[in-house]
Amino acid sequence: MTITKSDIEHICGLSKLNLDDDEVPIYLQQMTDILEMIEQLQSADTNEIIPMAHPLDMHQRLREDIVTETNHRDIYQKNSSHVEEGFYKVPKVIE
Amino acid sequence: MERFTVKAIQNMLSEKQISATELFDLYRSRIADYDQSLNAFITSDIQPNAAYMTDDQDQESPIDFALTGIPYAAKDIFCTQGIKTTCGSKMLENFIPPYDATVVRRLKTQGAVLLGKTNMDEFAMGSSSETSYFGSVHNPWDIERTPGGSSGGSAAAVAAGLTPIALGTDTGGSIRQPAAFTGITGLKPTYGRCSRYGMVAFASSLDQAGILALSAEDTAIFLESMAGFDPLDSTSVEESVPQYSQYLEENIKGKIIGLPKEFFDGSLGSAYEALIAESIDSYKKLGIVFKEISLPNIGYSVPTYYVVAPAECSSNLARYDGVRFGYRSQNIEDLDEFYRTNRQIGFGQEVKRRIITGTYVLSTGYYDAYYLKAQKVRQLINQDFARAFESVDIILGPTTQTAAFKLGEKIDDPVSMYMNDMYTISANLAGLPAISHPIGFVENLPYGLQLIAPHFKELDLLSLTHQYQKVTDWHQAVPRLLQSSEGND
Numbered sequence: 001m002t003i004t005k006s007d008i009e010h011i012c013g014l015s016k017l018n019l020d021d022d023e024v025p026i027y028l029q030q031m032t033d034i035l036e037m038i039e040q041l042q043s044a045d046t047n048e049i050i051p052m053a054h055p056l057d058m059h060q061r062l063r064e065d066i067v068t069e070t071n072h073r074d075i076y077q078k079n080s081s082h083v084e085e086g087f088y089k090v091p092k093v094i095e
Numbered sequence: 096m097e098r099f100t101v102k103a104i105q106n107m108l109s110e111k112q113i114s115a116t117e118l119f120d121l122y123r124s125r126i127a128d129y130d131q132s133l134n135a136f137i138t139s140d141i142q143p144n145a146a147y148m149t150d151d152q153d154q155e156s157p158i159d160f161a162l163t164g165i166p167y168a169a170k171d172i173f174c175t176q177g178i179k180t181t182c183g184s185k186m187l188e189n190f191i192p193p194y195d196a197t198v199v200r201r202l203k204t205q206g207a208v209l210l211g212k213t214n215m216d217e218f219a220m221g222s223s224s225e226t227s228y229f230g231s232v233h234n235p236w237d238i239e240r241t242p243g244g245s246s247g248g249s250a251a252a253v254a255a256g257l258t259p260i261a262l263g264t265d266t267g268g269s270i271r272q273p274a275a276f277t278g279i280t281g282l283k284p285t286y287g288r289c290s291r292y293g294m295v296a297f298a299s300s301l302d303q304a305g306i307l308a309l310s311a312e313d314t315a316i317f318l319e320s321m322a323g324f325d326p327l328d329s330t331s332v333e334e335s336v337p338q339y340s341q342y343l344e345e346n347i348k349g350k351i352i353g354l355p356k357e358f359f360d361g362s363l364g365s366a367y368e369a370l371i372a373e374s375i376d377s378y379k380k381l382g383i384v385f386k387e388i389s390l391p392n393i394g395y396s397v398p399t400y401y402v403v404a405p406a407e408c409s410s411n412l413a414r415y416d417g418v419r420f421g422y423r424s425q426n427i428e429d430l431d432e433f434y435r436t437n438r439q440i441g442f443g444q445e446v447k448r449r450i451i452t453g454t455y456v457l458s459t460g461y462y463d464a465y466y467l468k469a470q471k472v473r474q475l476i477n478q479d480f481a482r483a484f485e486s487v488d489i490i491l492g493p494t495t496q497t498a499a500f501k502l503g504e505k506i507d508d509p510v511s512m513y514m515n516d517m518y519t520i521s522a523n524l525a526g527l528p529a530i531s532h533p534i535g536f537v538e539n540l541p542y543g544l545q546l547i548a549p550h551f552k553e554l555d556l557l558s559l560t561h562q563y564q565k566v567t568d569w570h571q572a573v574p575r576l577l578q579s580s581e582g583n584d
Binding site: 003007008010011012014015016017018019020027030031033034035036037038039040041042044046049050051052053054055056058060061063072075076077078079080081082088090091092093 | 189190191193286287300301326329330332392394395397398399401402409413416418419420421423427428429430431432433434435436438439442447448450451452454455456458464465467468469470471472473474475477509510513523524525526527550
């Protein structure tokens with residue numbers, strides 16, 4: 001699989017990541033090498049094999065639907081420098 | 096300069112040869128004197144919780160808790176309440192968690208005292224501790240070499256005697272490989288054995304908290320306090336926790352260790368092969384029986400991992416947008432540009448590489464060929480192990496291809512760096528517990544051996560390693576950094 005500059009741009013759009021212009025060729029080369037290494041998987045015979053999402057045979061555990069947490073907003077918001085009246089401030093979204 | 100084991104410290108404290116405060120200060124001053132050449136710590140100015148410093152000489156009450164007064168270090172990926180937790184990244188440079196990770200809380204409850212937060216590859220992505228925003232970690236055996244990664248800070252700190260024991264995490268070998276490179280013992284428990292609550296997520300189906308220590312005995316002492324079901328971690332398993340430290344002398348005669356022919360295909364250098372052969376002899380003298388086995392799909396480990404782990408990482412790192420926490424750029428007016436710039440500046444190259452790889456393999460048109468395929472190959476590898484464990488109790492192999500490489504040697508060649516994990520990755524893919532312990536030296540650099548066990552059979556790993564360590568002394572060799580020091584502490 002050859003990866004192109006426009007693939008990288010598309011991926012950066014999906015993952016919300018900017019790259020410097022002069023970095024792009026380096027990432028492109030490295031991604032090409034990585035994908036070449038990953039390509040080895042294609043030679044594995046996985047006919048009728050169930051995909052493994054989790055290392056153990058487990059069910060997703062659910063808990064009782066009761067309230068266990070209390071409001072700690074002030075403590076949690078200490079890690080943002082842009083808080084006002086309990087809101088996180090971001091660039092304008094609505095015109 | 097002596098490296099005290101946890102076991103020795105427990106004796107020293109209970110016999111009142113030293114107080115908890117004196118011990119803490121001892122390690123604090125070692126960090127101050129030696130960490131400049133290692134860069135093993137990101138934070139080391141933590142104030143000990145006075146409640147656990149039961150050092151009042153007049154106190155008659157016995158030491159109540161399993162780990163009272165035992166100092167330890169934690170990889171900077173574990174949330175520690177009120178104490179900066181950076182994951183080795185600019186993105187979390189100033190992040191102060193409002194809560195403790197469960198394993199940290201459990202150790203605290205047992206009286207252990209946090210000395211510092213150790214340096215690591217950024218967000219645990221790396222095999223050399225060179226991708227940290229806070230600079231590379233150096234190996235105390237040769238400071239021009241890597242201590243391995245991503246738990247390199249923890250490994251270097253334990254090997255250099257700056258802490259008796261440390262927590263690490265292992266997603267593809269990040270405890271075992273640094274343990275091998277620094278001549279210490281490193282355990283990755285079974286997936287689900289230790290809680291991941293408060294452990295910053297990299298790859299959620301692979302990550303596991305574990306221990307780097309001077310011996311299997313010390314590892315056992317800490318594991319029994321850390322492990323166990325946690326309702327706050329939905330992948331935590333309800334499996335009882337044995338008192339590992341009480342059963343290390345269990346009878347191991349007649350246990351069967353499998354040697355995968357794929358691990359012994361002649362590609363290891365002869366000096367390394369010779370060390371492994373010697374340790375197999377040592378195990379034979381302990382009554383262990385060896386058998387050749389095959390793990391036919393093990394060669395797919397690295398490509399499988401480098402699809403699954405980046406995919407999970409790209410999802411887990413989506414939360415770093417600069418809004419609620421993390422690096423935030425100023426004066427950007429467009430929301431999309433705001434996100435993109437925060438992540439461009441907050442993340443380093445390896446992290447970006449893995450986000451790009453992960454996003455790619457999950458994207459429309461590529462999901463089936465890459466991610467789904469990798470999950471199927473993961474199943475093949477898992478089945479190979481299950482089949483092998485029908486006829487053997489433990490599997491043995493190298494931890495790494497070579498001893499520690501030089502800093503800068505592989506950092507510009509990602510695929511070469513990734514190949515470092517070739518022996519360790521499969522245990523993460525199958526969720527199996529695995530340990531690395533030192534078995535000798537090649538050109539004055541430590542080398543390790545790996546044992547892999549079935550799920551929840553950590554005791555087998557610990558008892559085998561402990562009994563090996565009773566008849567050998569590789570784990571007691573002290574790095575040059577300490578040999579040249581003339582402190583009499």
